[in-house]
Amino acid sequence: MGATQLSTKHLLGIKYITKEDIQLIFETADNFKEVINRPIKKVPSLRDVTIANLFFENSTRTRISFELAEKRLSADVVNFSASSSSVKKGETLLDTVNNILSMKVDMVVMRHPAPGAPSFLAQHIDANIINAGDGTHEHPTQALLDAFSMREQLGDLEGKRIAIFGDILHSRVALSNIFCLKKLGAEVMVCGPPTLIPKHIGELGVEVSYNVKEALKWCDVANVLRIQLERQDIKYIPSIREYTQYFGINKALLDSLNKKIIIMHPGPINRGVELSSDVADSEHSIILQQVENGVAVRMAILFLLADKR
Amino acid sequence: MKKGKVILKSDRFVLTIERLCHQLIEEYDDFSNACIIGIQMGGVLMANRIHQRLQEIVGKTKIDYGKLDITFYRDDFRTRTKPLKANSNEIEFLIEDKDVILVDDVLYTGRSVQAAMTALQHYGRPKSVRLMAMVDRRFNRHLPIQCNYTGIRVDALDEAYVKVAWAETEGKDVVWIIEEKKD
Numbered sequence: 310m311g312a313t314q315l316s317t318k319h320l321l322g323i324k325y326i327t328k329e330d331i332q333l334i335f336e337t338a339d340n341f342k343e344v345i346n347r348p349i350k351k352v353p354s355l356r357d358v359t360i361a362n363l364f365f366e367n368s369t370r371t372r373i374s375f376e377l378a379e380k381r382l383s384a385d386v387v388n389f390s391a392s393s394s395s396v397k398k399g400e401t402l403l404d405t406v407n408n409i410l411s412m413k414v415d416m417v418v419m420r421h422p423a424p425g426a427p428s429f430l431a432q433h434i435d436a437n438i439i440n441a442g443d444g445t446h447e448h449p450t451q452a453l454l455d456a457f458s459m460r461e462q463l464g465d466l467e468g469k470r471i472a473i474f475g476d477i478l479h480s481r482v483a484l485s486n487i488f489c490l491k492k493l494g495a496e497v498m499v500c501g502p503p504t505l506i507p508k509h510i511g512e513l514g515v516e517v518s519y520n521v522k523e524a525l526k527w528c529d530v531a532n533v534l535r536i537q538l539e540r541q542d543i544k545y546i547p548s549i550r551e552y553t554q555y556f557g558i559n560k561a562l563l564d565s566l567n568k569k570i571i572i573m574h575p576g577p578i579n580r581g582v583e584l585s586s587d588v589a590d591s592e593h594s595i596i597l598q599q600v601e602n603g604v605a606v607r608m609a610i611l612f613l614l615a616d617k618r
Numbered sequence: 619m620k621k622g623k624v625i626l627k628s629d630r631f632v633l634t635i636e637r638l639c640h641q642l643i644e645e646y647d648d649f650s651n652a653c654i655i656g657i658q659m660g661g662v663l664m665a666n667r668i669h670q671r672l673q674e675i676v677g678k679t680k681i682d683y684g685k686l687d688i689t690f691y692r693d694d695f696r697t698r699t700k701p702l703k704a705n706s707n708e709i710e711f712l713i714e715d716k717d718v719i720l721v722d723d724v725l726y727t728g729r730s731v732q733a734a735m736t737a738l739q740h741y742g743r744p745k746s747v748r749l750m751a752m753v754d755r756r757f758n759r760h761l762p763i764q765c766n767y768t769g770i771r772v773d774a775l776d777e778a779y780v781k782v783a784w785a786e787t788e789g790k791d792v793v794w795i796i797e798e799k800k801d
Contacts, residue, residue, distance in 0.1 A: 314701035327684040333703075338685065340704040352690035382690075612690070616701050 311336070315613050319431045319438040322447035323488035328414050331492060335457055337609035338602070345381060345604055355384035357552075358615050361409050361474035363419045364441070365391040366475050370576050370600065371441050371450070375418050378607035387414070401475055402426060416614065419443075433452055437614045442614050451575050452485030454606040456493060458599045462571055467494035472524045474556065475583055478505045478545070482534060482575045500524035501556060504545040521556050524561070530571040533558060533583050549582055559585035563593065571595055587609075625780075626770055626793035634769045638750060639671045641767050642719065651745070652717040657734050658683040658689075658705040660723035663724035663784045664752050668721060682716070684709035694785035714742030721766075723782040725751035752782050753793060769793075 312329040320326070344352055360379050372388075379386045389409070391397070396405060406417065416508060417439045418425050423447035429459055431438050442448040456466065462468050470488050477499045479484045490497050491514055498516040499506055506517060518524040527530060546552045565571065572584070572593045580586050589596060626634065646652040649672070655746060656665025662685050689695075689704040703765045720734055738744065752769035758776055772780055772795065779796040 313703040337704055340689075340706060341671055343707055344690070347740055351740075353736065354690045354692075354695055357696070 315617055318515065318614070318617050319427070320449050320512065320610055320614065321427050321431060321440050322550060323449045323452050323485045323492070324447065326449075326602060328492045329455065329575045331456070331489065334453055334606065334609050334613065337613060338605045341608040341612070342602065342605040345601075345608070351381050351383060353378070353383045354612055355382040355603055355615055357501055358382075359385040359387070360413045360415060360416045360418060360611070361389060361408070361414045362441075363389045363409070363417060363421075365396065365419070365421045366442070367383075368420055368441070370603070371420065371448075374600070374603040375439075375441060377610055378604050379418075381604070382608055382611055384416075384611070402430070406430055407502065410434055415525065416611065437617070439610060439614065442481055443480065445484075446481055447485045447488075448481040448575075449485050449489075450603070450607055450610060451482050452489040453610070454603040455482075455486055455487050455532060455575065456593055457606050458573065458602050459571070461598070461602070463529060465494075466490065466599060468496065469530070470496045470498070470528045471530045471532060472498040472500055472518075472528035473532045473534065473553075474500045474521065474524065474558070476505045476536050476545075477510065477534070478500055478507050479537045480534050486537075487515055491515075498524055498527060500553065502546055521558065522562065522566075525558070525566055526568075528570065530573060531558065532573045532575075534575065535577065535579055536582060545582060553582050557581075557583060557585065560587040563588060566585060569593075572581055573599060578599070622781075622794045622796050624792055625772065625795050628785075629631045631791040631793070634752070635667055635671060638767050638769060639668060639675060642668075642672060642750075643675065646717060646719075648679050648784045649676060649777055650679065651715075653684065653711065653713060654719050654721060655686050655709065655713075655734075655738070655760050657720065657722045657725060657730060658685055658687040660782060661721045663786060664723050664750075664763045664782070665721040666786070667784070668750070682711050684711065684713075686732060686734055686737055687718075687734040688737050691737045693729060693733065696777045709741055712742045713738065713744045716742075718744040718747045720747055723748045723751065723764070724753045724755065724780055725765050725768075726755045726758050726780075728759050728761035731763050732761055755780060763783070 312333045315330050316327050362375055418439045418441050420441040421443050424444035426443050427438050427440040440449055460466055473483050473486055487497055498518055500518040570593055572597050578584055578589055645718050646694055654665055654669050656662035660760045687705040687707050735801040748765040748766040752766045753769045754765045754771045755774055757773055758772055783790055783792045785791045
């Protein structure tokens with residue numbers, strides 16, 4: 310029998326949790342997946358827990374997914390977004406959070422544009438903290454749901470080949486995915502234009518390719534990331550059109566490989582840029598399963614952390 | 619194991635299972651509208667045995683059998699000292715309008731059964747719910763819950779621990795009473 314509780318009180322990043330933690334989260338998520346496919350999708354586990362969702366940066370999927378997960382566990386939920394709050398009046402992060410906590414909140418789910426913001430909070434406050442994305446650092450719940458979805462398709466990920474395509478430099482999803490997949494024993498490759506791949510990424514134990522076709526030939530799973538136009542302070546690529554030409558994945562390219570490949574995308578998709586519509590909607594794609602699994606995995610994380618004070 | 623005392627030996631154990639099966643047949647006839655639900659983990663071991671034996675006696679008709687996990691429904695989550703780990707739910711049929719026989723190994727405070735009844739509602743509205751337990755610790759109840767089909771009744775102090783061992787997992791069918799709780 311594996312672990313029965315997490316080694317940590319917070320989920321700040323995949324870097325800080327163990328392989329056993331990941332496996333416990335997956336086993337618990339299996340049970341929650343069964344729960345959310347019932348006619349009545351709710352369990353009373355967290356009925357005495359209050360959770361604050363603090364979103365200092367925009368989000369649709371992650372925010373709805375967390376909120377659904379919390380509500381299906383019967384937790385009380387308060388939502389907060391930076392655009393409509395006192396943050397605009399100059400309040401510090403710590404003051405904002407301490408004010409919310411003095412209203413007796415047990416857990417905090419936070420997305421913040423500054424890398425390390427959740428770690429900073431964890432050092433100063435008592436509640437369980439879940440990182441829902443901090444700048445270009447980590448997005449642990451996305452990596453866990455990605456790996457959970459891969460495990461559903463392929464079984465144990467030990468020795469499986471996963472390639473991550475696109476803007477690796479700005480992507481917190483890429484970094485968390487690399488940590489998670491390496492901990493589970495998978496082989497990882499990153500592929501994209503040289504300007505969007507960090508210089509020393511090889512030190513994380515991943516392979517690097519600048520050729521989409523080569524990388525697709527190599528991998529069992531292609532996790533395709535979005536080109537983050539909002540984080541491009543300088544021109545990393547000459548044009549979107551040129552990016553699509555060299556790094557876009559389309560049906561013709563997949564057909565030329567003549568093999569089964571799983572296509573994933575954390576969303577939101579720029580249709581016609583990194584993925585063409587005929588690939589995003591094809592039988593290769595498990596993009597919508599990822600979204601469904603997101604709720605189950607987040608329920609598992611909330612459940613396990615709530616038991617850990 | 620500290621100071622264990624056997625209160626039900628293997629030969630009597632088998633007889634008890636046999637009796638419980640016949641009690642069920644008396645009540646539910648061919649089980650066309652009844653189903654058996656075992657509570658994870660201990661209850662499932664007992665339900666496995668009951669279901670298997672009933673199926674042998676009843677013969678052709680298939681008796682609906684499910685496993686229910688109550689981890690997410692427990693009222694001591696976050697207050698107990700040991701962490702909880704969930705098990706799977708395996709209920710492949712609707713319990714709407716069925717006679718449900720809920721099976722657990724030991725009926726003690728009644729809290730597990732209460733959690734199980736809450737969990738059951740999520741699979742439909744049963745016509746009736748009856749409770750079967752191998753051991754009924756009748757003086758230790760916290761809630762007004764009673765057993766309909768009982769293996770043996772045990773009058774023990776709160777400090778004592780009653781354990782049902784199964785041949786499938788521990789090599790021998792036997793019920794123990796241990797003077798001190800194991801944790």
